[in-house]
Amino acid sequence: MLYTLNDAGYQAFIVGGAVRDLLLEKTPKDFDVATDATPEQVKAEFRRARIIGRRFRIVHVTMGREIIEVSTFRSSNTDSLQIKGERLARNIRHIDSAHSNSGMILRDNVYGTLEEDVDRRDFTVNALYYTVQNFLVHDYVNGMEDLKQRQLKMIGDPEQRYREDPVRILRALRLSAKLKFDIEANTAAPIKPLAHLLELIPAARLFDEILKLFFTGNSLETYQSLCRHEVFKYLFPASVAEVETNPAAGKLLDLAFTSTDRRIAELKSVNPAFLLAAILWPALQKEYHRNLSGKMPPMVAMHQATQSVISNQINQIAIPKRFSIPMREIWEFQLRLGKRRRAKALVSHKRFRAAYDFVLLREQTGEDLQGLGQWWTDFQAADDEQREQMLNGNRKGNQHSKSSKRRVKSSGKRESGS
Numbered sequence: 073m074l075y076t077l078n079d080a081g082y083q084a085f086i087v088g089g090a091v092r093d094l095l096l097e098k099t100p101k102d103f104d105v106a107t108d109a110t111p112e113q114v115k116a117e118f119r120r121a122r123i124i125g126r127r128f129r130i131v132h133v134t135m136g137r138e139i140i141e142v143s144t145f146r147s148s149n150t151d152s153l154q155i156k157g158e159r160l161a162r163n164i165r166h167i168d169s170a171h172s173n174s175g176m177i178l179r180d181n182v183y184g185t186l187e188e189d190v191d192r193r194d195f196t197v198n199a200l201y202y203t204v205q206n207f208l209v210h211d212y213v214n215g216m217e218d219l220k221q222r223q224l225k226m227i228g229d230p231e232q233r234y235r236e237d238p239v240r241i242l243r244a245l246r247l248s249a250k251l252k253f254d255i256e257a258n259t260a261a262p263i264k265p266l267a268h269l270l271e272l273i274p275a276a277r278l279f280d281e282i283l284k285l286f287f288t289g290n291s292l293e294t295y296q297s298l299c300r301h302e303v304f305k306y307l308f309p310a311s312v313a314e315v316e317t318n319p320a321a322g323k324l325l326d327l328a329f330t331s332t333d334r335r336i337a338e339l340k341s342v343n344p345a346f347l348l349a350a351i352l353w354p355a356l357q358k359e360y361h362r363n364l365s366g367k368m369p370p371m372v373a374m375h376q377a378t379q380s381v382i383s384n385q386i387n388q389i390a391i392p393k394r395f396s397i398p399m400r401e402i403w404e405f406q407l408r409l410g411k412r413r414r415a416k417a418l419v420s421h422k423r424f425r426a427a428y429d430f431v432l433l434r435e436q437t438g439e440d441l442q443g444l445g446q447w448w449t450d451f452q453a454a455d456d457e458q459r460e461q462m463l464n465g466n467r468k469g470n471q472h473s474k475s476s477k478r479r480v481k482s483s484g485k486r487e488s489g490s
């Protein structure tokens with residue numbers, strides 16, 4: 073790509089995480105190219121290229137199975153328009169660069185020089201430009217030295233840079249966990265005081281960031297860092313209240329992050345719905361028990377709680393339906409799995425596996441589900457005849473539990489049907 077662009081008379085560099093990771097002898101996740109060609113000019117040079125993005129217009133060029141992001145040099149252009157009112161500002165579409173009155177960049181398509189492009193990047197180690205002309209890495213901000221020191225240092229004034237784009241707070245914590253880099257003191261200092269600015273970020277963009285925070289193999293460390301810097305509460309406010317007061321809730325999240333990282337390390341698939349269901353489980357439990365003590369039947373109480381927890385959460389982070397629907401199913405299954413006489417139907421449900429794993433996760437935190445996980449483990453391993461026996465044996469068990477169910481209802485503590 074660099075040769076093609078150079079041959080057409082443009083400057084072109086690999087920049088960002090790919091250069092950084094290669095220098096650290098890691099395999100880059102993706103490649104970004106920076107050039108002085110405009111998106112239209114880039115598109116003209118490649119057969120499989122399309123211009124995307126509104127906040128930033130970039131070109132996606134497909135090469136083999138790889139998609140390479142090509143962006144035109146931009147200036148950060150901080151003295152451009154000031155607009156009153158965040159919400160109003162977000163709706164303005166006809167200008168190429170816009171800042172809100174808190175200094176946040178709303179759109180940023182003002183093209184610039186290479187030097188200006190350097191200044192709009194976040195950390196010095198992310199602003200190394202590799203060129204095939206003499207095979208050099210251009211370093212204008214002492215990024216090589218910071219790479220050797222293993223530190224993330226913000227380019228420019230950290231406070232102003234976080235104000236321009238509060239997502240940089242998440243990037244600092246994510247990259248320091250991923251690279252095992254320190255965050256340089258001046259870069260770290262404004263994080264806590266400015267974390268509240270994350271509330272201004274559009275919920276859809278935050279969801280994309282959440283995927284990067286928690287599904288690239290370092291979720292536990294990232295989560296711990298988010299808590300240490302008091303940032304997590306701006307992402308999952310309802311969970312934080314529970315995690316801080318209830319050790320079992322904290323343990324559930326730790327275990328969920330640990331197992332997500334382990335699965336990624338083993339190259340197994342991870343379903344964001346499962347982890348998100350775990351993160352919000354403590355908040356859900358609280359709501360569920362509140363509903364139960366308001367005399368709602370368990371299924372209704374659970375259903376209402378899932379609705380309310382999700383609808384509160386998506387104000388902050390837009391969870392797409394393809395994840396929120398399975399999250400609800402996993403939660404509602406926690407009650408359904410207690411109804412063992414329906415075991416045969418449940419076990420073949422597409423959400424069974426995730427829901428069963430979720431039961432095991434809860435049991436690992438020390439929650440007493442009266443052997444529910446083991447029962448389902450045995451049931452899955454059993455042949456038809458053994459399953460019949462388990463269910464018949466269980467029928468007695470169910471009769472026995474009927475009277476205890478009444479007791480449970482009045483205490484409102486335990487889940488039904490177990």
Ligand code: ATP
Nearest residue numbers: 088089090101102104192193194198199237239240
């Ligand atoms: P990863 O390894 O996760 O891909 P990355 O640093 O490459 O990390 P990308 O999101 O791929 O992250 O971004 C590529 C580059 O674009 C960054 O290295 C940085 O130079 C620049 N960049 C991305 N997001 C921002 C931002 N919010 N503010 C400033 N620069 C950014």
Ligand code: MG
Nearest residue numbers: 088089090102
């Ligand atoms: Mg990258």
